Amino acid sequence: xxxxxxxxxxxxxxxxxxxxxxxxxxxxxxxxxxxxxxxxxxxxxxxxxxxxxxxxxxxxxxxxxxxxxxxxxxxxxxxxxxxxxxxxxxxxxxxxxxxxxxxxxxxxxxxxxxxxxxxxxxxxxxxxxxxxxxxxxxxxxxxxxxxxxxxxxxxxxxxxxxxxxxx
Numbered sequence: 001x002x003x004x005x006x007x008x009x010x011x012x013x014x015x016x017x018x019x020x021x022x023x024x025x026x027x028x029x030x031x032x033x034x035x036x037x038x039x040x041x042x043x044x045x046x047x048x049x050x051x052x053x054x055x056x057x058x059x060x061x062x063x064x065x066x067x068x069x070x071x072x073x074x075x076x077x078x079x080x081x082x083x084x085x086x087x088x089x090x091x092x093x094x095x096x097x098x099x100x101x102x103x104x105x106x107x108x109x110x111x112x113x114x115x116x117x118x119x120x121x122x123x124x125x126x127x128x129x130x131x132x133x134x135x136x137x138x139x140x141x142x143x144x145x146x147x148x149x150x151x152x153x154x155x156x157x158x159x160x161x162x163x164x165x166x167x
Contacts, residue, residue, distance in 0.1 A: 038085065043113050043126055045082030047091075050108035052080045054098050068097035 055065050062080070066073040071090055078084035079094075086094075088102075095102035110122030 040083055040085055041130070042082075043109065043129075044079075044085055046109040046112040047086055047105065048080040048082040049112060050105045051086075051094055051098075053108070054100055054105060055080075058098055060098070065094065065097055069093040 055062070060068075062076055063073055065071075066076045069076070069090070070093060071079075075084070075090075076094075079086045079090065091102050091105065095105055098105075107119045110119045110126065111117060112122070114120075114122030114125055
């Protein structure tokens with residue numbers, strides 16, 4: 001599973017939000033041109049908790065971490081509370097400031113997020129939660145392909161004027 005996390009991190013640099021790896025849940029506001037509000041994923045609370053726990057173990061205040069990671073204090077507070085998503089770039093800066101690998105923070109969050117208490121289960125649960133369900137095709141939606149229609153048959157089925165015969 002560690003290879004999966006590494007690939008996710010490499011493929012999605014600083015502007016990508018965690019855990020919105022595959023899709024984003026958004027609630028539209030009233031108005032045609034209104035900006036859509038992003039709804040944080042439950043995983044964001046676990047990631048924020050991992051950041052907060054590590055910061056507390058390092059005996060750092062939120063202001064200390066905010067300054068060291070070059071993230072505004074209000075943004076850091078929202079990340080720790082899980083009310084806002086954390087970008088990969090922010091996570092990397094926070095990890096450097098905390099002197100810990102970003103992977104360790106993610107592993108802590110995945111372990112807390114999982115039902116079985118393992119990183120692998122947490123990752124599986126996260127991917128499942130952001131994946132779109134597979135679409136199903138009802139029997140009445142199926143169309144049987146008979147084969148190629150010959151020009152005469154195709155023209156007979158057409159309600160428009162038939163095309164003039166080719167010489």
